[in-house]
Amino acid sequence: MLPRRAVLAAPCAAALVACSAGWAQEAGRTYRLGFVVPSPRSEGFWTILFEELRRPGFVEGHNLQVVGEFGVTPDRVDAVAAAVVEAGADVIFTAGPDCTRAVQRATKTIPISTYSGDLVAEHLVASLAYPGGNTTGVSILAHEIDGKRLDILIDLLPGVRRIAALVDPIVRSPGELQALAEAAGSRGVTLSIHRASRAEDIFPAIDAARAAEAQALHVFQSALFFVNHTRIIEYVARVRLPAIYGVPEWADQGGLIAYGPRVATLLRRAITPQLVKLLRGVNPADIPVERPTIIELVLNLRTAKALGLEVPLNFFTRADKVIE
16 A cells, blocks of 8 residues: 555666756757647646746747647547647657557557556556557556545545445456455445446436445546546535545645645656657657656545535644645
8 A cells, every 4th residue: 555645766767867868959940749638728737738848948839839639539539649640740748548549559650658547557558667669658556546545535434334436447447446346345335336438427427326325436537537527526516425536636626635646746747857858859668657756635624614524633634735
């Protein structure tokens, strides 16, 4: 089980610094950075990404051209991937297994940087230390800390006996879900699984959880839920269902509690540095997959009060951040 603050350094970090030190931008060159991602450009974290790219000299509209599509839908992902390759992208950034696989089908040579739950378990790379092929990225430990989030939710709600899991079946295997159900059972809790593979399935899945008399909700990590997180947080509040999430920013935005790596931190410390290395010509096979260096527990006390919850006192010291 991971500690509350987990420090998990990427393999061979020193080697990464050494191998990239001699690379720099070519004067007068315009770099093409491709995007095949489900999140719209209006999301605030993209501002962070482009601000961080400016620091080493990659400036959109100057020497950096953006190609591809933000907010890509599942029915368009293959077409967008092919278009980005056709546009001559130097590097392509993706998020989630579906977008990444689409780009991998479209090119075996253009470097790919991806952000996903577990790059090895999702068969996107060969290994963390030696990703192989043309793909590297950031693996956010989603699968590894599902059990920890379940424990946190049970600890937060003493006496809870029925918890629902909102799951995208594309990114969770039946075996993984069974293992979590057994772990919940060992603590006297029944875990019911409610699947949503499309945006229109999300609210009915939450309604089914309520109909099953779930007392709390575990929202698993997936690209689908990432894109729809604002709607999920609002709907869960409307039906008064305590929920835990995997992105600390979602607790900042009104979710009850979250445990996982902060997206803004990953962008600054892992994603942007990887993109810079790739744009400068480092072989993606030589760049180990990064993992989060900080895992945060964030509790929104305002939301807890709105739900009428009495938060156990130990959470005030256990949480990294309490929103009052």
